[in-house]
Amino acid sequence: MAVNRLFAFFLLMISCNLYFSQDVTIKDDKVLLDGKQILKAEKINIAQYSFFSMKDDEEILLYRYMDNETPRYVNDDYFILNFLTEKTKVESTDLGKISNFMNSKKGMEKLVKWLLKERVINHDGELNPDRVAVFKDKYNENITERTIR
Template identity: 60%
Template sequence: MKNKLFLSLALFFCATNIMLSQNIEIKDDKVLVDGKEILKYEKINFFQHSFYSLTDDEEILMYKYNDNESREYKEDDYFILNFLTAKKKIECGDIQKVVTGLGMSSKKNMEKLITWLLKEKVIDVNGILNTNKLDTFYEKYNENITERTIR
């Protein structure tokens, strides 16, 4: 009896998780959520990427990876999320939030970034920036790395 109940609950949770998950994809310089375009995407180089609004082509987010001028030493690396229209800059050292793994493409990393922003409701499934959620996101993840780094 317990095995059947456990199996039923496990299947229920798996099915619910699959139904609630969204398919995030970057294809042809477009960010797609379940096949619907929500943002435009531009890869500047491996370390810098930009995301643009569909409505007015305004750059709303610039992502930049900073190796802190020490290529061999990875412990001090961080990334910057610059929400340009909201005038908020977030510096975070938790690289695992956006890096999918060694050898993975930067496009996969940006898909992981968009998934994170959608989960935190900073952007919605229409690509609209939620400034209230951005304020909360800022408080949760901004580490002010530049301010506390001695140069």
């Protein structure tokens, strides 16, 4: 009986892992999910990326990395996710969610996987307004409002 429960738990864990192991790649300014294009991407510079809807080519997400005007001190760095169509901004210091050793393309692939996992973006590349609000509640740290200049 215990072996059956253990086996069922093992199968559940494997299926959850396979569900979240989607292949996200950015190639030629296309965001591909398991080979299907869901978004368009544009690298503005080393610290900024824009993502565009496939439906109407509207910019839906702007990613910016902020060094907080202290380029040699990284402990105060953060990133901003600006969900433009939802007029929602998320600022976070949790760089582990997207960092990938200075390879911005790999970091952006990691960002898209994170947004898919949180169901902020669906498998067609469309934003879910309700999930954007939940995402903001979970991860926004209001860094700009807390910073004295």
